[in-house]
Amino acid sequence: MSRDVVPDERDGALRYYDQADLWGDDELSAMERERVAETLAAIPDGVATVLDVGCGDGRLTNRLVARHERVVGVDIAAEALRHVAAETHVAPVTALPFEDRAFELVLCTEVLEHLDDEQLACALRELSRVASRFVLVSVPFEESLANAEGRCPDCRATFHVFRHHQRFDAARLAQLVPGFSLARWSTFGPAFLPPRPLDVWIQHRLLGSWHHSAAAVCPRCGHRGTEPSRRRALARGVRATRRLPPGRRKRQWLLALYARA
Numbered sequence: 394m395s396r397d398v399v400p401d402e403r404d405g406a407l408r409y410y411d412q413a414d415l416w417g418d419d420e421l422s423a424m425e426r427e428r429v430a431e432t433l434a435a436i437p438d439g440v441a442t443v444l445d446v447g448c449g450d451g452r453l454t455n456r457l458v459a460r461h462e463r464v465v466g467v468d469i470a471a472e473a474l475r476h477v478a479a480e481t482h483v484a485p486v487t488a489l490p491f492e493d494r495a496f497e498l499v500l501c502t503e504v505l506e507h508l509d510d511e512q513l514a515c516a517l518r519e520l521s522r523v524a525s526r527f528v529l530v531s532v533p534f535e536e537s538l539a540n541a542e543g544r545c546p547d548c549r550a551t552f553h554v555f556r557h558h559q560r561f562d563a564a565r566l567a568q569l570v571p572g573f574s575l576a577r578w579s580t581f582g583p584a585f586l587p588p589r590p591l592d593v594w595i596q597h598r599l600l601g602s603w604h605h606s607a608a609a610v611c612p613r614c615g616h617r618g619t620e621p622s623r624r625r626a627l628a629r630g631v632r633a634t635r636r637l638p639p640g641r642r643k644r645q646w647l648l649a650l651y652a653r654a
């Protein structure tokens with residue numbers, strides 16, 4: 394592992410991502426196994442060199458090693474990279490330590506939703522710069538960002554417990570990567586009825602029930618862990634009303650392959 398660039402610490406990001414407990418789970422959940430399989434299946438044939446940006450603990454990277462000539466993983470969390478069985482670099486997606494067009498395919502999964510607007514624009518320029526042929530992106534599909542907000546028990550700030558800042562839909566996807574055109578896209582993962590803004594409002598403002606996560610880190614005060622969810626039976630009742638009338642189910646994730654234009 395080499396530390397090419399010291400990643401900038403924004404809102405306690407490293408305090409969150411460098412938690413050992415987040416990484417290296419050998420037993421991936423069924424959902425995660427599906428995500429990994431779908432992503433691998435979307436990689437075009439004949440690609441020799443792959444960069445996995447925001448590779449985390451290498452759950453994808455480690456499966457790429459046997460299939461491609463050169464595989465490199467990049468992440469801001471050194472703790473996560475300990476599990477990666479490939480060349481790795483500690484670097485943010487906004488400053489990739491590679492030459493222009495250094496890799497045929499640049500993979501960036503479950504990363505872009507974590508960036509603010511300024512970081513996202515910069516990250517997309519970097520993916521485009523280091524990829525010679527393809528960029529493959531996956532992000533949550535039409536996520537309700539409010540639904541995953543937790544509340545800090547210390548300073549009462551509310552924030553997305555997984556640090557998501559961006560929401561992606563099909564329209565946004567079309568023009569995402571500068572200099573690349575969208576070759577194909579699909580949605581995958583479990584299908585569910587999306588939360589309605591009113592459900593989320595009732596849950597938060599009337600029931601005082603927020604998403605609980607023990608690993609979340611408050612961006613305002615750095616406290617670890619959000620308030621336990623309250624009035625869970627009532628909150629479940631509110632969620633159950635989504636089935637009346639039956640709405641459109643949506644898949645969890647969006648996968649998009651871009652080819653250099």
Ligand SMILES: [Zn+2]
Nearest residue numbers: 545548611614
């Ligand atoms: Zn706080």
